[in-house]
Amino acid sequence: MTGEKILCEGNEAVGRGAIYAGCKYFFGYPITPQNEIAEFMARELPQIGGVYVQPEGEGAVAYMLFGGALTGQRVMTATSSPGFSLMQEAISHLAAVEAPAVIVEVMRLGPGAGTGGQQGQTDYRQVTKGGGHGAYRCLVIAPYSAQEIFDFVQLAFYLADKYRIVVIVLTDFILGRVAELIELRRLDFEPLPQKDWALKGKAQKEGRRSCHLSGLVWGGVTGYFSRQLDKYQEIVASETRYQTYKTEGAQLLLVAYGSMARVARDAVDRAQAQGMKVGLLRPITLWPFPKRAIREAGLAAGKVLVVEDSPGELVEDVEVAVGGQVPVHLLNILARHIPGPSGLIYPERVLQEVKALI
Amino acid sequence: MSQFQVAVAGVGGQGALLFGRLLAEAGRSRYEHVSYFPHYATIMRGGQSECTVIISHQEISSPITFELQAVIIMHPQFVEQYQNRVQPGGRLFLDSSVVPHKITREDIEVFYIPATKSAIELGDDRVANLVLLGAYLEATKAVPLELVEKALEGRLRGGRGEALLPLNKEALRQGARLITNYGGWKDDQRRNSY
Known part of the structure; x- marks a missing residue:
């Protein structure tokens, strides 16, 4: 079945893809050149029973993402380079407990405050090698058109849930701004396992208390890292795309x-x-x-x-x-x-x- | 033609981006592929503001390209750089009311369009961008002018700008007339003198 075609800029395609993927919770803080994403989510999410929250900065955004992810809901944020740097601590915590989340990084040029939001691909190393501490991995997807942005945001949510990993969708000023015709289509993926690790509150857990702590390496050092390595190896084997x-x-x-x-x-x-x-x-x-x-x-x-x-x-x-x-x-x-x-x-x-x- | 490419260069507030966006919106009903790239500085008014539009029957490899079939210059600061972005055999449109230059390149077709002056005569200098768009459409036949009017209606109907619809449409048509009756540079100099 072919869906409706619309003229859509890359940033808006992010929001549309997320909603198609069932994301109802978005946390964001304004930064050029990704503001259209937050603007779209702030407008659209309340209409479908979702929530848009804008706290005091990117650090808080990333910890809200952390909390939201642990409830088992599909959560997302979008930011640009300096904002992405501010999120690194929380991303490391997300990785530690293997919480699934999607982060869209619309790169802007250069270190520091950069150029106030101009074109650049100067975050490759940070995004692919991990900007936070602790030798974790994030899965990174790089679309190159508005249609791919729309599709890959949906893919990102699926992969995040499948592997319990943070997935970063990496775009830039050009891709965020360019408007192209996109087909609005829901992508079908394989069924996912139940999120039995999700925190749902005592009432739904037969009175049992459950928690996730990112402060410890569960199962001992080698046990923890060998589990991570197995997962990373599986991702390398199954998800390498070009x-x-x-x-x-x-x-x-x-x-x-x-x-x-x-x-x-x-x-x-x-x-x-x-x-x-x-x-x-x-x-x-x-x-x-x-x-x-x-x-x-x-x-x-x-x-x-x-x-x-x-x-x-x-x-x-x-x-x-x-x-x-x-x-x-x-x-x-x-x-x-x-x-x-x-x-x-x-x-x-x-x-x-x-x-x-x- | 199977593909039209145009870059529009102005300063923030002149409506260079709206020119491109309207063309892209109008182009989508005639072409399978459309790309619109607005490129601007982080300054609302007065900063450089440029967009590139490509409408095409074939897939568009890159939404950005240096040389294009057509370039629109809305401000004198762009003359030096942007006249070089017209392909040999391509077209350059200048708002001759604000750009006093005479272009010396002989391998391109140059249209001196008194867009700002025409817009003022119509009642608002802010529709100079649509005068230029009307001229571009008449000269290139990229899409019928009516499709751009439809795109305008889609934006303005039911909103605060609805009352401006007749003025905007008239600006488009005035631009087209300036091409139909185009008399070259000398004639344009006469038109622009007050």
Whole structure:
């Protein structure tokens, strides 16, 4: 069945996807460039019996997410880079007790206060390697269109519940702002196990008291971490996602994610039209990272060009993936065409780099 | 044509983004793929405000691109940079009431449109963006003007802005007329003199 199609910006697609996934509880604190998400949820959730709460800051938001997740309800927040940094402590606690939650991170450029909300992909390392303490993992999904944002937010809730893990949906200024036609459709997933760990109150627990404590490592150090490792291994085996585009016979492999994968894809089209054998591999999950696929496609092509709107973070994972067997080039934030509110990396600049390398 | 691309550059408050949004909304009933990218500084008024719209029968690889088929310049500060963003053979539209420049590129078609002056004559300088949109539609035939009127109705009907609907529609039609009767740069200089 095909659903209604609407012209929808990425940020609004986040809210719509969440509601389609059955999320009724959203905690948020304003920050550009994700404000449209909170605005949408604040408007829509009360109409479906849900709740939008805006506390005094991102730290409180993340602890509300923690509390909400432990009741077994589908909960979400959205933020941007500085706000995401403020949430790290609570995310570590969420990870400690394996509470499922979805966090949408709409990246803005740079460290500190950044640029007040301009385009950038400068949180890759923080998001994929964990910004909080304690060697935990978050599953990270990187959509590259408004439709994918809508779909992957639904997927994020499913994966969060399936693995009892925090899932981060990573977008940026471009993806949050770009309006495209999306089909409103409910995605079907496999049935999920009962949340027998959820806190429901004594009345619903036959008078038994239950609690979750993020202050201890249950089952001893090795027991706890071996359970985590088993789970992470299963995620790596089952949930690694990527997409290849025109990689057949490619002599140069582009690797890019999110908005830059759109730009790189355009450059691939232009290069192919001029007879150059160039393809794109786009990681969809940033953790788990499609290491093997990148190694195989990279080795087949003989050289790799990473395109990212950052000084260079994704490139480190790509270098590890190919293990020094083929050269890995980088087109980074310095490739921005500067005029305009903050400058952008355009497909023309990527094409120029492709021509220089092929 | 199977695809239309346009960038609109103005300063916050001029309605560059509304130009793009209306075109995207109108384009969706004629094209399978639409993208609208508003790019602006975190300043409400006076900051740089730019948007890119692509309407297409094929999938849109990237919603951002440097060179486009058409560029609209609403403020003099953008002339230097944005005239280079027009593809050879493409079209450049200037609000000649506020942009005094004469473009020297000979590989593109330039339309000097007295948008702000026309808007003032219609009763409100804030509809200069719609004069330019009307001109763009008439020159490119990207979508019928009526579809943009429908998009406007969708936004304004039943709201506080409903009374402004006739003015907005008239601005679109005035823009289209300026293309129908277009007389080139010299004629435009005459039009813009008070």
